[in-house]
Amino acid sequence: MENDREGRRRQSGAAENWPLAARRLLTRREVSADGRAVFGEDDGRWEGFYRDRWSHDRVVRSTHGVNCTGSCSWMVYVKDGLITWEHQATDYPSIGADCPEYEPRGCPRGASFSWYTYSPGRVRYPYVRGALLKLWREARRRLGDPVAAWAEITGDPAKARAYKRARGKGGLVRAGWDEVNEMVAAAHVHTVKAYGPDRVAGFSPIPAMSMASYAAGSRFMSLIGGTLLSFYDWYADLPPASPQVFGDQTDVPEAADWWNAGYLVMWGSNIPVTRTPDAHFLTETRYNGTKVVAVSPDYADNVKFADEWLAPHPGTDGALAMAMGHVILREFLVDREVPYFWDYLSTYTDAPFLVTLRESGHGLVPDGFLTAADLGGEEEHARFKTVLLDGATGETVVPGGSLGFRWGEAGRGRWNLDLDGVEPELSLLETAEETAEVALPRFDEGATEGGSVMVRGVPVRRIGGRRVTTVFDLMLAQYGVSRPGLPGSWPASYDDADQPYTPAWQETITSVPAAQAARIAREFARNAERTGGRSMIAMGAGTNHWFHSDTIYRAFLALTTMTGCQGVNGGGWAHYVGQEKVRPLTGFQHLAFAFDWQRPTRHMAGTSYWYLNTDQWRYEAFGPDELASPLGEGRFRGKGFADCLAQAVRLGWTPGHPGFDRNPLDLADEAAAAGRPVAEHVVDELKAGRLRFAVEDPDDPANFPRVLTVWRANLLGSSGKGNEYFLRHLLGADAAVRSAETPPEQRPEEVVWHERAPEGKLDLLVTMDFRMTSTGLLSDVVLPAATWYEKDDLSSTDMHPFVHAFTPAIAPPWQSRTDYDTFLGIADRFSELAAEHLGTRTDVLAMPLQHDTPDELAQPGGVVRDWRAGECEPVPGRTMPKLVVLERDYAAVAQKIRAVGPLLDTLGTTTKGVTVHPGREIEELRHRCGTVREGVGAGRPSLATASDMCEAILALSGTTNGRLATEGFRELERQTGSEGLVELAAEREAERITFADTRTQPRAVITSYEWSGSEAGGRRYSPFVINVEHKKPWHTLTGRQHFFVQHDWMAELGEQLPVYRPPLNAIGHYGDEHLHEDGRAEVTVRYLTPHSKWSIHSNYQDNKYMLDLSRGGPAIWMSTADAERIGVRDNEWVEAYNRNGVVAARAVVTHRMPEGTVYMYHAQDRTVNVPRTEIGGRRGGMHNSLTRLLLKPTHLAGGHAQLTYAFNYYGPTGNQRDEVTVIRRRSQRVEY
DSSP states (O other): OOOHHHHHHHHHHHHHTHHHHHHHHHOSSEEOTTSSOEEOOOSSOHHHHHHHHHOOSEEEEEOOOSSSSOOOOEEEEEETTEEEEEEEOOOOOOOOTTSOOOOSOOOHHHHTGGGGGGOTTBOOSOEEEHHHHHHHHHHHHHHOOHHHHHHHHHHSHHHHHHHHTTTTSOOEEEOOHHHHHHHHHHHHHHHHHHTOGGGEEEEOOOGGGSHHHHHHHHHHHHHHTOEEEOOTTTTTOSOTHHHHHHSSSOOOOOGGGGGGOSEEEEESOOHHHHTGGGHHHHHHHHHTTOEEEEEOSSOOGGGGGSSEEEOOOTTOHHHHHHHHHHHHIIIIIISSOOHHHHHHHHHHBSTTBEEEEEEETTEEEEEEEOBGGGGTOOSTTGGGOBOEEBTTTOOEEOOTTSHHHHSSGGGTTOOSOOOTTOOBOSOOTTTOSEEEEEEEEEOSSSSSTTOEEEEEEEEEEEETTEEEEEHHHHHHHHHTOOOTTOOBOOOSSTTOSSSTTOHHHHHHHHOOOHHHHHHHHHHHHHHHHHHTSOEEEEEOHHHHSSTTHHHHHHHHHHHHHHTTOTTSTTOEEEEOSSOOOOSSHHHHHHHHTTTTTOSOOEEEOHHHHHHHHTTGGGGOSSOGGGGSOTTSOOTTTTOOHHHHHHHHHHTTSSOOSSOBSSOHHHHHHHHHHHTOOHHHHHHHHHHHTSSOBGGGOTTSGGGSOOEEEEESOOIIIIIOSSHHHIIIIIIOOOOOOOOOOOOGGGSOSSSOOOSSOOSOOOSEEEEEESBOOHHHHTOSEEEEBOOTTSSOEEEEOSSSSEEEEEOOSSOOOTTOBOHHHHHHHHHHHHHHHHHHHTOEEEEEEEEOOBTTSGGGGSSGGGOOOOGGGTSSOOOBTTTBOEEEEEEEEGGGHHHHHTBOOTHHHHTOEEETTEEEOOHHHHHHHHHHHOBOOSSTTTTSBBOOSHHHHHHHHHHTOGGGBHHHHHHHHHHHHHHHOOSSSTHHHHTTTTOBOOHHHHHHSOEEOOOOTTSSOOOGGGOOOOTTHHHHHHOOOOSSSSSSBOSSOOOHHHHHTTOSSOOOOOOOOHHHHHOOOOOOOTTOOEEEEEEEOOOOSSOBTTBTTTSHHHHHHSOSSOEEEEEHHHHHHHTOOTTOEEEEEETTEEEEEEEEEETTSOTTEEEEOTTOOTTSSOOBOTTTSSBOOOGGGGOOOOOOGGGTOOSBTTBSBOTTTSSOOOOOOSOEEEEEEOOSOOOO
16 A cells, blocks of 8 residues: 555656656647657658647746846747747847848757756755654644754754755655745744844855846845855956956946947956857958957867967966957057057046155055145045046146045035046156165065065155156056156066066966967957957956966956056957846845845855854965065964954955954834934944954854755855865765864964864755756755746846846746745745744944945055954944944735835935936836735835736836936936036937736846946947046046055055966965875866856756757866876766865867866766766766855945945955866776
8 A cells, every 4th residue: 555655756757757647648649757858750741740740839938047148039839738849039120231140149059948947956846854844844843833843953062963964965855835935934944043043054056047036036135134255256257456456346338339349358257158149240250350369278169260260278377368458559559559548548547647756665665646635635526536637737636526526515526537628747767856766566576475576666756755756657666667767677678488478488387489479469459449449359257267367357458458448349348157137136135135125135245254154264275364465564474364264254345244342223122222322332242342343253153054945056066166165064964074174383363263163054945946966965855946937027137238028938836935935925924934033123234335326435555454354443434344323123024025115215216326206107117017015015016916016126227217327327417527428318218128028038238327238229338438438537546447456455465556376376275185006097287167058057967858959967178298197088088186175077088178168068967977986986076076165355345435345345255266176087887
């Protein structure tokens, strides 16, 4: 007799598989037992069978939310209630006869997606870890109260360890939605009550790929006070150089703008593989006369589409770029002063601004920008008004456009780049009173990562008692471009291989021939001169995933900026990795983060969060002082990287959530009981040492993250750098970490060290997905999600100018639900439980100093003053984080999540410093979406469905609502004093893109104040066009693009100016990692993890079609020379290992790989063809099993101008390309 569970399963399966059963009943052909195939005999009428295969009942538009930046519209075909196939949409609006069209867009990966709908890996029901479910049911039955049941289970060390140790070992069992929702809600309520809402976290990436789905979870987290984790910096896709140089997160050209380029360099961006839908523009632009250059260490797919190939050693791209800059500066700005370049630098960059020089132990060094305050000025924000010399008069001038003019009424109307007849003096060479030797850093030599010092001369004047020179003069010194009469050590010629940054010098580092490097630089600049800036560099993961990615990118951006290419169609930078753009930004961010109900929300830098909570900080082999230049002041001496993070948090530079070592709800209660303001109470507690920031003791159980929800992501099978540390310390599961912990003499000074590292910090891991991944296999709760063909949502990207819809072709099958409905269900049960256990509480948020707000004025000059060291007083919002108090009605969360809140009426919406008031749109939404009938949202527009959310996002955004676009530009005109901005959107002021519009056809967005480019008049989008053509400042200290970045920590690392820093010396830091067992041949190689041709991250790598096209499981690509050294042939099994973990994979032996470097394609999950390893005997790891996190201190710097925090704008990157690994041939007899 079958047991009850098996009977229920069969009955449920029969009911839920009725479409397949009906198909089997109604067809006259043979149907396979699993319902996946139909067979027919060839009776001479095969045409009918063929037509039947491709017949359909209806066609529905949708897309793929797969984080590929493609955002391709697809038509999904349905027959008998089943999805049968998909096809690329061909109805994109035309972009004009003088440019190739966008359609059809797609790739083989996307064309295979419908396989997932009915695949064996589909998550069809809610699942719970069996060991946990047993404990839950017993405690729930006995105690009656779900919250008390969860508290008992997690409060008992033996019970908690029992289910945590079961993670990753199978044992997931089916449960009902009501039971699972109650468990998840109880865990959230208990955590908020016992530890604080900031101990609850949510992780989901790239909102643009499915905005409503992201917003469902982020809105819930924001309303309860949970922590939302960033992804752009965590993925190492964020280019920190963009905030440093532009004061902008990332804004890049759409793909069609490649057509306008006259010279295109692909540098670390493998466009045919990673930008497949747009790759046709690359080949078409060559027919337009564009020269295409590929820079790649291996013979990548994009190389065969290029006219020329440069192959630098991995990670040395910055040296090549610096040498190209040397040539351009010498030939186009010194030997010959190209008027276009000269004018561009004078108007749109910081090149003419004056920098003070100060004495150091090595002589004079650059200090900081000369400001109006240095000249005795007492006007508003004088310390943020930078100074230059007027070449016509020789007098100092404080031009408009700098940060001091942006905030405050006195500068209103003067925040613009209009020089009012001033002729900025780029160089002081002709007017200098003296010359001086300046000590500058170099990193190609030296005993440590900090390099050594070189001395070069600059022309100097004395102003206000200070020695000053221009940024341009410092740039020439940095790049080694000599001029008559200047002292110092200079290159003798391009052939001088000993002095940075000559072509010959870079050849010794990169292997790129000096003559080729010089010629490419010359061609790039000549094209820019001839075309007015139409030279472009497409850059991506290959150059951005390094520890020193910011110095690599700043070297690239120097090339595009010194040649006047930024803000020009067909020119500038084109950063293509992970940068999907939420074009309807304003509506999205205000609803997704619940800014309509309360402001702010807890945003956390993902890399910092994982670095601490997975205890990777306990395994450091060197400290930040190793990175410091000899020109530094010893700021990092004796400190660990975790100390840098702790200091950055307490000074308000970067977020630190959880916030304090006490429940923030209790902090508010304490202040109320004492009759004191919350901020005053918190500051006094911090000063007395009775309260500490949680980041200062991450291994104290009071500071553990307790509940984590992952949706739209595969954290543990894709992005989790240091994967084995996640398993050991965050989850408490088995792990293959081999590294020793940091020895006592190198441990952090300020962050508390516990002798025994905790394992299993996390009480509950919840995953929502439509397929089973590594994250699901390691989760406590797995919830079945609707696929992209089963829900309403919105998609956009920066690769094309359209916004378009997901539309359900079928209802979610089995027991799957959309992310939107899932979070509504959890919110409902949460609110019911919270009414009894939480009620209304006051929350205290410690918030970092924010970008695009007056917080940018908090710490003048980027001078570090630590209140804990007694260097200043702790003042919230000035010398420490802001302390914000919010009242949270926890019983009303479910009501608020379903309604547009009232703050949009009273405060309006604010994006990048521009506030607009959407009163008309709120009223319109009442008619389109209906109103809420009761509760706190009564009378407000409804957000009861995902389609309502999409409608609201579109209504509240300038890119999809012409009225708001023009209102935003009108406000920007008032701020800047510039005219003509309103006209950018005026032609479409009456236009309003609705959700129904996007379901009908992709819709071209409207030029808006939310972004820096223009689509007005049908032009192709290119960033910073508005800055260049309308003199709107960049969001930086000077209001211009920066070569010189001012902050004490930038100076400490020697990175104020563009510079080359080599990859980290992993072998030197970590020593010999060979096991030396059995005399087996092994080879140590550089280990890189690029994106794959057969998957988009971990999606599709388990898809049957892609498995057939690829090797079908994990593979490591290696050179023939390295393969010969260890005696391995193509397709044989190898093992790769280092201190972080072990990987088993097949070898792909190929001539395309350079000797000494291997590739393991990113996100080859543990779920397909992964055997046990010989080293350790556990199942082999995934690509991130061989990586580990390391924070770069400059990515934490903040509190000043463009170096202030915003979510996914600035923060430490989860870089992973500086690793090495040992590879050996293993036994070819594998066990699974």
